[in-house]
Amino acid sequence: MKKRLLACGLVPALVLGTCGTVGAQPAADAAMQLGQDSAPAVQANAADEPVTQESLKELRSQLEEQLYEAQELQKRLNAQLDSLNKRVSKVEKKTDQPAVDIHGYGRFRWDKQHFEDFKGIDMKSVWMNLFVNHRINDKWSLHSEHEFENNLSNNHGAYEGDGGYGADGGKKYSRPVLQLYAQGHVGEVDVKVGRFYLQSPYKFTFDEKVDGWQASYGVPTHWGRKAMFTLNSGNTYSKILYGDRDNKLDPWGEGGSTNFRVLSLISEIPVAKNTNITSHYGKMTRRDDHMSRKTLSVGFDTKLNRDLKLSAAMAKSDSDTLNKSHFIQLQYKEARPDVPGSFDIYVKKYLQRGHSGMTNWFNDDIIDPTNGDYNKELTERNPGRSVWDHRAGEFNGLRIGADFVPVRNTKLLLHYTYGKLGLFDPGLGTLTGKKDDYSFFRAQWEVYF
Numbered sequence: 059m060k061k062r063l064l065a066c067g068l069v070p071a072l073v074l075g076t077c078g079t080v081g082a083q084p085a086a087d088a089a090m091q092l093g094q095d096s097a098p099a100v101q102a103n104a105a106d107e108p109v110t111q112e113s114l115k116e117l118r119s120q121l122e123e124q125l126y127e128a129q130e131l132q133k134r135l136n137a138q139l140d141s142l143n144k145r146v147s148k149v150e151k152k153t154d155q156p157a158v159d160i161h162g163y164g165r166f167r168w169d170k171q172h173f174e175d176f177k178g179i180d181m182k183s184v185w186m187n188l189f190v191n192h193r194i195n196d197k198w199s200l201h202s203e204h205e206f207e208n209n210l211s212n213n214h215g216a217y218e219g220d221g222g223y224g225a226d227g228g229k230k231y232s233r234p235v236l237q238l239y240a241q242g243h244v245g246e247v248d249v250k251v252g253r254f255y256l257q258s259p260y261k262f263t264f265d266e267k268v269d270g271w272q273a274s275y276g277v278p279t280h281w282g283r284k285a286m287f288t289l290n291s292g293n294t295y296s297k298i299l300y301g302d303r304d305n306k307l308d309p310w311g312e313g314g315s316t317n318f319r320v321l322s323l324i325s326e327i328p329v330a331k332n333t334n335i336t337s338h339y340g341k342m343t344r345r346d347d348h349m350s351r352k353t354l355s356v357g358f359d360t361k362l363n364r365d366l367k368l369s370a371a372m373a374k375s376d377s378d379t380l381n382k383s384h385f386i387q388l389q390y391k392e393a394r395p396d397v398p399g400s401f402d403i404y405v406k407k408y409l410q411r412g413h414s415g416m417t418n419w420f421n422d423d424i425i426d427p428t429n430g431d432y433n434k435e436l437t438e439r440n441p442g443r444s445v446w447d448h449r450a451g452e453f454n455g456l457r458i459g460a461d462f463v464p465v466r467n468t469k470l471l472l473h474y475t476y477g478k479l480g481l482f483d484p485g486l487g488t489l490t491g492k493k494d495d496y497s498f499f500r501a502q503w504e505v506y507f
Contacts (some may be wrong), residue, residue, distance in 0.1 A: 426450030
């Protein structure tokens with residue numbers, strides 16, 4: 059009899075407990091109704107009436123009806139809870155991913171260049187890069203990057219006509235709106251459309267803005283990382299054909315024609331737990347005379363242990379001169395702006411030649427005296443001497459650097475580069491055999507916000 063009394067009161071008690079948990083008024087009403095319906099049975103049992111087959115069937119029927127009503131009530135409660143979770147998720151998403159996000163970083167920089175046969179210069183500058191992201195919907199967003207610079211040595215701003223490569227001294231290849239593109243997904247493909255930075259692996263053979271489109275697709279691997287394949291197409295601005303013997307249009311001009319159509323394919327493939335193989339194929343075609351230049355690079359990076367990383371790559375172009383480059387770098391630890399006290403130390407050995415990249419003569423801010431932002435200052439500091447006698451087509455040297463994060467969202471960068479600039483004759487496009495000593499020191503303080 060006690061078991062029957064317990065059974066008759068169990069379901070109403072469960073329902074009332076559930077309703078109290080979620081605070082749903084309809085559930086409380088239903089539980090009260092179930093309690094009232096079961097009261098006659100409880101009272102009858104309390105009177106110790108004889109147990110018969112009919113009474114057992116009636117009790118079973120009442121319990122089955124109560125269980126069905128409880129299950130229906132649970133379904134409604136689950137539906138209400140699911141709807142509430144969806145609304146909470148939307149609110150959290152709007153909070154965590156605002157429609158407009160603005161962030162960036164500032165750089166305080168001191169560069170010191172030294173050349174063998176004439177005086178180099180010290181340049182102090184301040185930079186700010188501002189990123190603006192606008193989330194259009196769950197699939198598409200709009201991104202922009204804006205760069206502002208002031209040369210503290212002469213109080214000139216960026217993009218002024220105080221040096222550069224155009225006929226009027228303006229920097230024809232630079233624009234203060236560095237990036238402006240829409241990004242989204244078309245199926246499983248990540249797409250960019252607009253003006254964006256195209257960077258080859260390690261920035262080795264391409265590091266320049268492109269007006270066009272990009273499509274990236276990832277293939278899962280059993281290493282837990284995707285193999286990424288990226289196709290790029292568009293228009294860019296470059297100085298690659300300076301001194302190229304196939305360049306009949308303007309072989310002596312530093313900038314030359316800068317109207318190039320670009321096609322680029324990048325692959326980054328995990329081949330082991332901590333090892334990636336990379337490649338970059340690129341083709342540039344000048345729209346003025348359809349002259350083209352192709353570049354291919356392959357490389358890899360691997361972690362030798364928890365703190366030691368090795369990277370290397372080589373590149374070749376279809377130019378008949380200055381067409382091969384390579385580098386190898388060993389890095390200890392990693393400086394992360396979000397981890398105070400983190401640091402890294404690295405050493406890099408490389409041979410960089412002019413025609414093995416699709417843009418710019420050299421990477422890592424290495425310059426020859428005739429081909430850089432400081433051409434005018436160098437000429438003024440060395441009166442009566444011509445920097446044009448020291449035109450370089452290659453750099454062969456070493457870089458030693460260190461990065462340190464003293465406090466969160468900051469980084470101190472120091473590196474020293476030294477080696478030989480191989481001089482060449484742009485008219486012939488060949489090295490002269492003479493090499494100048496060259497060194498470059500940079501100290502930079504970065505602040506992220």
